[in-house]
Amino acid sequence: MSNCFLFDNDGTLVDSEYLCNVGLVLMFRRHGIELGADELVIRFRGWKLASLLSILEEEHEIKLSANFVKDYRKIVSELFDNELKPVEGVIDVLESLKGPKAVVSSGPMHKIKQALDLCGLSKYFGDNLFSSYEVGIWKPDPGIYLHAAKEMGYSPDRCIVIDDGPVGVKAGCEAGMKTYFFNRFNEECDSAGVVSFRRMAELPELVGT
Structure with missing residues (x-):
């Protein structure tokens, strides 16, 4: 799987x-x-x-x-x-990662959809969009990621979180998911087991694709 x-x-x-x-x-x-x-x-x-x-x-x-x-x-x-532009290298990453993908965001749904449409990313996620405003849970509460996993039909240990914010990284870790910190600002991270990276192009190799 x-x-x-x-x-x-x-x-x-x-x-x-x-x-x-x-x-x-x-x-x-x-x-x-x-x-x-x-x-x-x-x-x-x-x-x-x-x-x-x-x-x-x-x-x-x-x-x-x-x-x-x-x-x-x-x-x-x-x-x-x-x-608005996509994060540098993210389209190549989405093309290379094999497996279902979802967006889990603290933003409202209309903002998520607008951003994905403008950047040409909607096709990678379809309807797999999860907004804190609709779920009623905000990061760093792990419930937002656990909800997304359940809706996607995956157990937490089969989910990989990619997040650029410390609150999101904390949420992913506490949800029991392998968490990758897109750490563009080279910040300290005290969450155990987090994999930190600075360039999106590094992600496929890190997750082992």
């Missing part, structure tokens, strides 16, 4: 983390607050949006409007339309 590959989306399949945080920079600028997109990428990759906004509200002593998320999503969607 083949392995089942469970991919994170933002920053793993599509090069969207920076664009998502540019959206936050633009939104907070409306409040006279200057944030750095690069710093936000490092700090909040894979986080639930509501959680990171709550922290930023507290740090900057502001209360965001009820329309903030809607306006933010619109800005990000426009940035995606104009600038």
Whole structure:
């Protein structure tokens, strides 16, 4: 039986983390607050949006409007339309990995689908898309990956997680799955058994295809 590959989306399949945080920079600028997109990428990759906004509200002593998320999503969607690209080397990787594949993301479903469509990746996953917003579970809770495995018909020990965020790596490990950390920023990882790599092209050899 083949392995089942469970991919994170933002920053793993599509090069969207920076664009998502540019959206936050633009939104907070409306409040006279200057944030750095690069710093936000490092700090909040894979986080639930509501959680990171709550922290930023507290740090900057502001209360965001009820329309903030809607306006933010619109800005990000426009940035995606104009600038989104697949992660370098990921198409070759998806072509070479033999076995079913799914996307397991903390983002809303419409954002997942838009990103995959724009980057030409939808054909590799079909309907195997799992969003925290639909499941009601956010990384680092391992439940999101366990749910995806169950729906795909695979036991955790036959699943391989590929994620670029520390919270996602933690979720994969705690789900009992072999976890590969797409570690573009050369960060420390204290989760036991994680395989860290910096270039997507390295992945097929690491998983033994």
